[in-house]
Amino acid sequence: MATTSQEKERIARAALARLMEPQDSVGLALVRAVGAVDALGVATGELATGPKLEQEISALLMDEGGPAGWPGLPASLRRWAPRIADLAPERDMATMRRLGGRVIVPGDELWPAQLADLGLQEPLCLWWRGNEQPLPTARQAVALVGSRDSTSYGASVTGDLAYSLAQRGFTVVSGGAYGIDAHAHRGALSGGTANVPTIAVMAGGVDRFYPSGNEELLRAVSNQGAVIAEVPPGSAPTRYRFLQRNRLIAAIASVTVVVEARWRSGALNTAHHAETLGRAVAAVPGSIHSANSAGCHRLLRDGGAICVTDAGEVAELAGAMGETTSDGKESLAAAHDGLCLEDLILLDALPLRSTSSIEKLTVVAGLSPEAVRAGLSRLNVLGLAVSERGTWKRANNA
Amino acid sequence: MATTSQEKERIARAALARLMEPQDSVGLALVRAVGAVDALGVATGELATGPKLEQEISALLMDEGGPAGWPGLPASLRRWAPRIADLAPERDMATMRRLGGRVIVPGDELWPAQLADLGLQEPLCLWWRGNEQPLPTARQAVALVGSRDSTSYGASVTGDLAYSLAQRGFTVVSGGAYGIDAHAHRGALSGGTANVPTIAVMAGGVDRFYPSGNEELLRAVSNQGAVIAEVPPGSAPTRYRFLQRNRLIAAIASVTVVVEARWRSGALNTAHHAETLGRAVAAVPGSIHSANSAGCHRLLRDGGAICVTDAGEVAELAGAMGETTSDGKESLAAAHDGLCLEDLILLDALPLRSTSSIEKLTVVAGLSPEAVRAGLSRLNVLGLAVSERGTWKRANNA
Numbered sequence: 013m014a015t016t017s018q019e020k021e022r023i024a025r026a027a028l029a030r031l032m033e034p035q036d037s038v039g040l041a042l043v044r045a046v047g048a049v050d051a052l053g054v055a056t057g058e059l060a061t062g063p064k065l066e067q068e069i070s071a072l073l074m075d076e077g078g079p080a081g082w083p084g085l086p087a088s089l090r091r092w093a094p095r096i097a098d099l100a101p102e103r104d105m106a107t108m109r110r111l112g113g114r115v116i117v118p119g120d121e122l123w124p125a126q127l128a129d130l131g132l133q134e135p136l137c138l139w140w141r142g143n144e145q146p147l148p149t150a151r152q153a154v155a156l157v158g159s160r161d162s163t164s165y166g167a168s169v170t171g172d173l174a175y176s177l178a179q180r181g182f183t184v185v186s187g188g189a190y191g192i193d194a195h196a197h198r199g200a201l202s203g204g205t206a207n208v209p210t211i212a213v214m215a216g217g218v219d220r221f222y223p224s225g226n227e228e229l230l231r232a233v234s235n236q237g238a239v240i241a242e243v244p245p246g247s248a249p250t251r252y253r254f255l256q257r258n259r260l261i262a263a264i265a266s267v268t269v270v271v272e273a274r275w276r277s278g279a280l281n282t283a284h285h286a287e288t289l290g291r292a293v294a295a296v297p298g299s300i301h302s303a304n305s306a307g308c309h310r311l312l313r314d315g316g317a318i319c320v321t322d323a324g325e326v327a328e329l330a331g332a333m334g335e336t337t338s339d340g341k342e343s344l345a346a347a348h349d350g351l352c353l354e355d356l357i358l359l360d361a362l363p364l365r366s367t368s369s370i371e372k373l374t375v376v377a378g379l380s381p382e383a384v385r386a387g388l389s390r391l392n393v394l395g396l397a398v399s400e401r402g403t404w405k406r407a408n409n410a
Numbered sequence: 411m412a413t414t415s416q417e418k419e420r421i422a423r424a425a426l427a428r429l430m431e432p433q434d435s436v437g438l439a440l441v442r443a444v445g446a447v448d449a450l451g452v453a454t455g456e457l458a459t460g461p462k463l464e465q466e467i468s469a470l471l472m473d474e475g476g477p478a479g480w481p482g483l484p485a486s487l488r489r490w491a492p493r494i495a496d497l498a499p500e501r502d503m504a505t506m507r508r509l510g511g512r513v514i515v516p517g518d519e520l521w522p523a524q525l526a527d528l529g530l531q532e533p534l535c536l537w538w539r540g541n542e543q544p545l546p547t548a549r550q551a552v553a554l555v556g557s558r559d560s561t562s563y564g565a566s567v568t569g570d571l572a573y574s575l576a577q578r579g580f581t582v583v584s585g586g587a588y589g590i591d592a593h594a595h596r597g598a599l600s601g602g603t604a605n606v607p608t609i610a611v612m613a614g615g616v617d618r619f620y621p622s623g624n625e626e627l628l629r630a631v632s633n634q635g636a637v638i639a640e641v642p643p644g645s646a647p648t649r650y651r652f653l654q655r656n657r658l659i660a661a662i663a664s665v666t667v668v669v670e671a672r673w674r675s676g677a678l679n680t681a682h683h684a685e686t687l688g689r690a691v692a693a694v695p696g697s698i699h700s701a702n703s704a705g706c707h708r709l710l711r712d713g714g715a716i717c718v719t720d721a722g723e724v725a726e727l728a729g730a731m732g733e734t735t736s737d738g739k740e741s742l743a744a745a746h747d748g749l750c751l752e753d754l755i756l757l758d759a760l761p762l763r764s765t766s767s768i769e770k771l772t773v774v775a776g777l778s779p780e781a782v783r784a785g786l787s788r789l790n791v792l793g794l795a796v797s798e799r800g801t802w803k804r805a806n807n808a
Contacts, residue, residue, distance in 0.1 A: 033755060033776050090778030098773070169698060250758035297695030297707055300567060300719040309695055312710060312717035319710035319717070321698040357431060360648035375496075378431050380488030 018119060024048035025117045025137040026101035030244045031055055031092045032136070034256035038088045040132050041072035048117075048136070054085075055092050056099070061085050076132045104139075107245045111219060112234075113141035126150035129289050130263050135242035141218040142238035145207045148183040148264075151331050152206065155185040155265035155286070157279040158192025158272040163304050166272030167195050169296055173271065174199025176323030178209045182330065185265045187257065188212035188230055188239070190223060192271050192279070197233050204236065211264065214241040215257040216249030255281055262286035267329045269294045269320060273307030280307050287316050292329045294320040354379060358387040359396060359406065367403035416517060422446035423515045423535040424499035428642045429453055429490045430534070432654035436486040438530050439470040446515075446534070452483075453490050454497070459483050474530045502537075505643045509617060510632075511539035524548035527687050528661050533640035539616040540636035543605045546581040546662075549729050550604065553583040553663035553684070555677040556590025556670040561702050564670030565593050567694055571669065572597025574721030576607050580728065583663045585655065586610035586628055586637070588621060590669050590677070595631050602634065609662065612639040613655040614647030653679055660684035665727045667692045667718060671705030678705050685714050690727045692718040752777060756785040757794060757804065765801035 015023075025048045032039040032055075043051040045068045053059035066085055073082060105115055116122050117137045124147045127134050154177050156170055174184045174196045184200035186193040193212075200210035212233045216222050218241045221230040233239055242260060243253060258278065262268050262285035270293070273279040283293045295317040298305030311317035320326050361377035362368060368376070373384045388404055391397035398407050413421075423446045430437040430453075441449040443466045451457035464483055471480060506512055514520050515535045522545045525532050552575050554568055572582045572594045582598035584591040591610075598608035610631045614620050616639045619628035631637055640658060641651060656676065660666050660683035668691070671677040681691045693715040696703030709715035718724050759775035760766060766774070771782045786802055789795035796805050 031776075087778065087781075091776060091781060093778070094769075094772035095776055165697065165699075250755070252755045252758050255754075296698060297703070297710065297717070299563065299697060300694060301563075305695070306719070309717050309719050312695065313719075313723065319695070319707050321704070321707050321711075325711065356653075357648070357650045360650050371492075374492040378429075378434075378489060378493055380485065380491070383485075383489060 018117075021048050021119065022115055022117050022137070023101045023105070024052040026104055026115050026244065027052050027099050028055065029136045029139075029242065030099060030101070030104065031095050034135065034242050034253060035133050035259075036088075037073055037076070037132065038069060038082065038085070039092070040134075040136070041069040041076075042085075042088075043136065044072055044132060045069055055089065056096050057089065057093075061089075072132065104244045107219060108139060108141070111141050111245075112143075113139065113218065114144065115139055122146065124149075124264055126266075127260070127263050130259060133259065135260065138240050138242060139218050139244060140238060140240045141234045142208075142240075143235075147211070147238065148206065148208060150264065150266040150291075152181070153183040153185050153211070153265040154326055154330055155261045155268040155282065156192065156196035157186060157261065157268060157270055157282045159274055159277055159279065159304055159307075160189050160191040160193075161304070162191035162195065162272050163302060165298060165302070166192055166304060169298075170195035170271045171199040173269065173296075173323050173326065174210075175203035177326060178203035179205060180323065180327055181206050182327065183208050183237070184210045185261055186210070186212060187254075187261060187282075188214055188222070188226060188233070190225060194226055194229055196271075197229055197237075201232055201236055208237045210237040212237070212239045213257055213260050213264070214239060214249065215243075215254040217241060217243055217245040217247040219245035222249050254278060258282040259285040259289075262291060263289055265291065266331060267292040267294055267326060269296065269326055270308050270311055270317065271296045272298065272302075272304045273311075274303055275306040275310060277307045280311065283311055283317065293317045294326060294329055296320060354383055355387045355390055358384060359391060362391075362397055362404060362406040364406045367400050367405040369403050373404065416515075419446050419517065420513055420515050420535070421499045421503070422450040424502055424513050424642065425450050425497050426453065427534045427537075427640065428497060428499070428502065429493050432533065432640050432651060433531050433657070434486075435471055435474070435530065436467060436480065436483070437490070438532075438534070439467040439474075440483075440486075441534065442470055442530060443467055453487070454494050455487065455491075459487075470530065502642045505617060506537060506539070509539050509643075510541075511537065511616065512542065513537055520544065522547075522662055524664075525658070525661050528657060531657060533658065536638050536640060537616050537642060538636060538638045539632045540606075540638075541633075545609070545636065546604065546606060548662065548664040548689075550579070551581045551583050551609070551663040552724055552728055553659045553666040553680065554590065554594035555584055555659065555666060555668055555680045557672055557675055557677065557702055557705075558587050558589040558591075559702070560589035560593065560670050561700060563696060563700065564590055564702060567696075568593035568669045569597040571667065571694075571721050571724065572608075573601035575724060576601035577603060578721065578725055579604050580725065581606050581635070582608045583659055584608070584610060585652075585659060585680075586612055586620070586624060586631070588623060592624055592627055594669075595627055595635075599630055599634055606635045608635040610635070610637045611655055611658050611662070612637060612647065613641075613652040615639060615641055615643040615645040617643035620647050652676060656680040657683040657687075660687055660689060663689065664729060665690040665692055665724060667694065667724055668706050668709055668715065669694045670696065670700075670702045671709075672701055673704040673708060675705045678709065681709055681715065691715045692724060692727055694718060752781060753785045753788055756782060757789060760789075760795055760802060760804040762804045765798050765803040767801050771802065 170192050178200040186196040197210045218239050221227040258281050268286035270279045286293045295308035295311040357377050513535050568590050576598040584594040595608045616637050619625040656679045666684035668677045684691045693706035693709040755775050
């Protein structure tokens with residue numbers, strides 16, 4: 013069977029993903045410079061390098077605002093060398109097929125186009141466990157993130173938001189962890205109307221549902237939605253990989269909502285990625301006595317985040333036009349709001365139980381008799397003042 | 411006894427304050443044009459008006475962004491006429507002396523200079539019940555405002571904020587109402603270190619402590635701080651006067667903090683005044699399930715307000731330099747925060763219980779042997795990695 017160039021690209025990227033940690037800038041620049049197939053050749057020592065390639069990589073790193081000086085390709089080759097013996101991309105791809113999944117790479121129809129916003133830091137490939145169906149665009153996706161040690165407040169708010177967002181057709185993106193992440197996935201699964209109600213972006217390989225306490229939940233996410241990672245099967249979810257993973261959550265969604273987070277929290281790292289990408293960052297307020305909301309308040313105070321209190325406000329940030337915001341709160345407008353100042357003064361001067369003469373109203377309100385008469389007729393039209401035999405009182409509803 | 415010109419000005423302004431409602435733009439422009447003494451003459455019909463005066467008032471109103479057309483001075487004269495019979499400024503001033511108070515006017519040494527920021531809307535005078543002592547500058551004053559129907563959360567937050575701000579030497583300004591206002595005054599009285607720990611700005615006359623349920627509290631405020639109003643003794647606290655009063659609260663303080671407010675609330679009106687004056691507006695976040703925080707969240711979301719969670723953050727907004735913010739939260743920084751990415755990867759790769767060889771670490775971490783050795787020595791110096799007979803493990807505290 014002839015292998016197409018896209019398939020060769022896929023196999024090479026699957027191999028490189030095992031060789032390199034996420035966001036290995038030199039490795040990613042190498043791929044950008046010579047393509048994944050030749051990059052694998054260079055990384056494994058099968059293809060020679062030269063000063064021209066080094067210069068090209070330098071230029072790419074500089075373009076991305078990388079360090080002015082880098083140790084050169086030989087240092088990277090030494091870093092990659094210990095893992096060459098483990099390379100078996102076909103085996104990894106077979107593993108994904110066995111798990112009911114696949115590996116997708118840039119250029120695939122199913123590749124989420126919004127990941128290109130990561131520039132050089134776009135992942136080499138995605139290991140995807142779940143049904144083969146289009147993943148959401150950024151506008152269709154909202155990230156809900158937060159602490160593992162969520163409170164009952166955070167749990168309830170996250171569940172409500174995820175359910176309502178999923179009901180509106182949004183895909184809820186999160187990290188598959190305990191706490192806020194789990195409530196986000198669970199709420200989205202129960203409310204989902206989109207093809208992919210929720211996506212769990214894992215820090216480790218998707219062959220293992222981690223943490224183990226979320227195994228059932230993540231299995232449900234992979235059955236109805238998608239469980240994805242940029243690291244190959246078998247990769248451990250290390251702290252470094254958690255931090256790198258956060259940029260994918262931020263990049264897939266148009267809005268990152270931090271529901272509950274401590275003063276220092278990984279969720280703030282995700283928010284920072286979103287901000288860097290020019291995506292909207294939102295935070296849910298909470299009690300100032302709750303340490304689990306301190307990170308949210310920090311985001312609000314530092315100016316980067318927008319305060320959100322319901323799914324309508326989040327949907328608005330995601331650019332979903334035609335959605336109503338803040339469910340009818342505007343309709344609470346009191347009838348007094350449209351009154352001019354003189355009429356407001358006059359309304360204040362009108363007694364509620366007894367009645368008052370126009371002459372007396374001129375004194376109490378400090379208005380001329382003409383102004384009182386004109387104002388009373390306006391208030392009367394609005395149903396705020398009623399007259400009884402030439403004297404006036406306030407209407408019951410005023 | 412000869413009456414000085416400043417005393418004549420005082421008497422005239424005391425009289426005008428009874429004739430005109432707060433923020434009577436035409437009346438205030440008239441005072442600005444001809445001085446208070448002559449303005450009183452015009453307002454009471456003792457001095458004639460003419461086209462030149464009308465033009466001057468028009469120009470002043472236009473300068474303040476007022477309406478392009480106004481009905482002319484005769485309309486105002488008709489508005490003021492019904493109250494002329496009640497004028498008795500000396501009696502009102504005697505009432506204030508009997509209450510242990512006074513009337514102050516612009517130009518007095520005790521006049522709060524920051525009220526000039528109100529421009530034409532600066533009050534004619536202030537009726538002040540309390541000890542004669544310097545009122546705070548804007549930088550020394552913080553307004554705490556909010557709903558009458560406060561929750562236990564709002565009560566506790568307001569009390570804590572007011573107490574801590576007063577302890578730091580700030581004057582807490584509020585409106586003397588039930589709920590948040592009362593908690594603000596009470597907290598400030600118990601914590602106060604300034605000459606004037608708290609100021610209650612009343613919508614009605616200061617002869618009566620309103621509402622009656624706050625009588626004891628307002629008496630204490632007048633004993634230790636100040637109870638002030640721009641309307642003369644005997645004036646009823648009408649809705650219109652409440653709205654006008656709010657601009658004084660906003661103008662006296664450098665920061666207006668909304669602690670708890672419903673979606674529609676008078677406190678938002680105060681916040682709006684503060685914003686118009688270029689003063690800082692802050693809001694305390696709360697549960698999104700609490701209707702009493704919806705107004706605060708609205709302020710945060712609409713971008714005008716800054717999120718504050720403790721007195722330190724409020725003090726910072728008031729421009730109190732040298733104050734520490736957010737009490738030591740920064741010190742919670744984990745030891746990992748300063749690590750470079752490679753060392754973070756390496757730390758992740760280090761086992762906690764067993765030990766690992768350098769060769770194995772190159773595979774797990776994806777780093778060259780040199781990088782692993784250099785990284786281990788850095789982590790060792792930081793106390794994050796320990797070696798045992800040539801193999802390495804993570805330190806217990808890492």
